[in-house]
Amino acid sequence: MILGFALLFVLTDVTAEFGTTPNLKQIVIGRCFEYVALANLNPRYNCEKIWQEFEKAVVRRSPCDVGVKDYQKMFQVITQTLPCGKLLFWSKTRDFMHSYVAVTGSFWTLENTLLGFMFNDLIWCGQQERERGFDYQSCPKWSTCLNHPVYSLWKQASQNFAMAACGNITVLLNGSIHYAFNKESMFGSVELENLNPRMVTHVHIKVIYNLEGPFLESCTQGSILGLIEVFKKRGFYWTCTDNDLTLLILQCLKNPRWATCQRCFNGLF
């Protein structure tokens, strides 16, 4: 959830065959200090305390039994005010999203929040015997658990992120796959329903494609129509673009040799 988290995270079985990330504690606390220092937040976040609440939520329970509610205390000590009008949601566009956010400098994803930054790409689970701490050997797959500790954390994080959204927001979807809008994704299953039409003034849906294609879905074709239907029904103002020149240029800067890009650059200069 930066692990997908907002994303639009897609629920893949990231934990299959892996145990808890080695040195989890050092990584999580280190990232927390790094974020607090670099983001210039006043030090009202207590990184040790956040870790303690996290650990309590996870290790006292069996690996498939950590629900959203178990993280409640941790979420209380990690509450963060977001620049709500800059939020970017994404699904299956992770790599592109990173360069887009970096280049424009004007979007926030779940990964830009303290919580998202701290837990991005990490895996964790406890053990059946309660006092044995984290299981570094193996963690269950998301799909085999009712309440997977990793999933539950990202679910709550995504929900909070979506609930905070205000003003204009952006949704970045991948038109090179079927089900660009996937109801099972973190965006489709958690974030979408937590967006508030009274707080969000405008939703900008942007569809991007692999330069080499395929071009499977668009604003007028495929699952994205279903997403637009939901926005309409719930009273959001929205626009959808599937030929955004800025996005194409950004992709071409990384892959200038593609024919699409040659045409694009020729048109520009």
Ligand SMILES: *[C@@H]1O[C@H](CO)[C@@H](O)[C@H](O)[C@H]1NC(C)=O
């Ligand atoms: C679209 O999804 C595919 C499959 O997950 C991925 O390989 C590709 O990089 C994605 N395209 C973009 C533009 O994000």
Ligand SMILES: *[C@@H]1O[C@H](CO)[C@@H](O)[C@H](O)[C@H]1NC(C)=O
């Ligand atoms: C929000 O989006 C609408 C519609 O595209 C646009 O007219 C408006 O200028 C945007 N507002 C901000 C603050 O970006």
